[in-house]
Amino acid sequence: MKRLAIPVFLMMLLMGNAYAQTKTGAGAKKAPAIKAKPAIAPAPKKEDVEDGKVLLTKSDCLACHKVDTKVVGPAYMDVARKYPYSVANVELLSNKIINGGSGNWGAVPMAAHPTLAAADVKKMVAYILSLNTK
Secondary structure, three states: OHHHHHHHHHHHHHHHHHHHHHHOOOOOOOOOHHHHHHHOOOOOHHHHHHHHHHHHHOOHHHHOOOOOOEOOOHHHHHHHHHHHOOOOHHHHHHHHHHHHHOOOOOOOOEOOOOOOOHHHHHHHHHHHHOOOOO
C-alpha cells in the first residue's frame, strides 16, 4: 500500500503543476492590476497650527529663521515646500528640532533644543508645514 501511495501523490503533484501552468502560461489572461490610491495626509488641526505659531514667537527659533526669508537657517516657507504635511514629516522635523542636525540646508548645523516639549515642537512643526501654499 505504501508503494502505491507515493506514486499517486507524485502524480497528483505533477498534475496540479501542469494545471497551474495552463492557467498562468503565455495565453492566460492576467488580472487587472489594482492601483493603490496615494495616502492623503490629514491637514493639521487648526488649534495646533495656532498654538505652534504662538510657541514659535516665544522661542529662540526666530533668531535663525523667518517665515519668508532665509536668515541663518531656511525660511519656514521653504521648509514647508520641501516637506509636505504628513505624520512622518512632523516626526522627522520634530526630531531634528529637538536633537539638532546638519547637512539638509547647507553647512550650518541646526542647534539642538532638548528642553522643548515634544508635543510643543509638533505644534510648531504643524504651523511651519501649514505655510505650504502650493
